[in-house]
Amino acid sequence: MSVESKWFFALGCLFLATAGALAAFGFHGPADMLTPAKRASWAWAVEMQYYHGAGLLAVGVLIHLLGSSWLLRSAGLLMLAGILVFSGLIYAGTLGAPEAFGEVVPSGGFMLMVSWLVLAAGVLRTRVR
Numbered sequence: 001m002s003v004e005s006k007w008f009f010a011l012g013c014l015f016l017a018t019a020g021a022l023a024a025f026g027f028h029g030p031a032d033m034l035t036p037a038k039r040a041s042w043a044w045a046v047e048m049q050y051y052h053g054a055g056l057l058a059v060g061v062l063i064h065l066l067g068s069s070w071l072l073r074s075a076g077l078l079m080l081a082g083i084l085v086f087s088g089l090i091y092a093g094t095l096g097a098p099e100a101f102g103e104v105v106p107s108g109g110f111m112l113m114v115s116w117l118v119l120a121a122g123v124l125r126t127r128v129r
Contacts, residue, residue, distance in 0.1 A: 001064050008076045009060030015053030015083055022046050022091065038094040045090035052079045052112055055119070062123060071122030075115045082111030 001009075026034065026042040034042060059076035066072070086108030089101045 002068060004068050004073065005060045005064040007060070008056050008063060011076075011080060012053050012056030012058075012060060015049055015056060019046050019049040019053055022049070034094060041090050042094050045087040045094075048109075048112065049083055049087040052083050052115070055079050055115065059119065062119070066123065066126040069122055069126065071118055071125060075119035075122055078111045078115035078118060082108045082115055084108070086112055 022042070023046045026039055026046060056076060056079050059072060059079065063072050063076075086105055089097070089105045089108065093099070093102050093105075
C-alpha cells in the first residue's frame with residue numbers, strides 16, 4: 001500500500017472516529033450550549049463528516065487498487081478540505097464563532113459535492129491493469 005493511499009485511509013479513520021465523538025457531544029452536550037436549532041446543525045455537520053470520512057477511506061482504497069492519479073488525489077483533497085470547511089465551520093458556528101464564518105460554509109459543501117464527481121472521473125479514467 002502506498003504512502004498516499006495510507007494517508008487518505010488514515011485520515012478517513014480519523015474523521016470517522018472524531019465524528020463519533022462529536023455526535024456524542026452533540027447528543028449529550030450541555031443543553032444551554034446547544035439549543036435545538038444548534039443541535040440540528042451540529043447533527044448535520046456530523047452526518048456529512050461521516051459520509052465524507054467514509055469517502056476518504058474509499059479514496060485510499062481506490063488509490064491502492066487503481067494506482068495514484070491526479071484526479072483521485074484531487075478528490076481526496078477536496079473531501080478533506082470540504083470536511084474541514086463545511087463541518088468544521090458549522091461546529092465553530094454552533095459554539096459561538098462569528099456569524100461571518102457561516103458565509104463560507106457553502107463553499108465547503110460545494111467542495112464535497114465536486115469531490116465525488118472528481119472521484120468518479122478518476123475511476124473512469126483509470127486504465128485497467
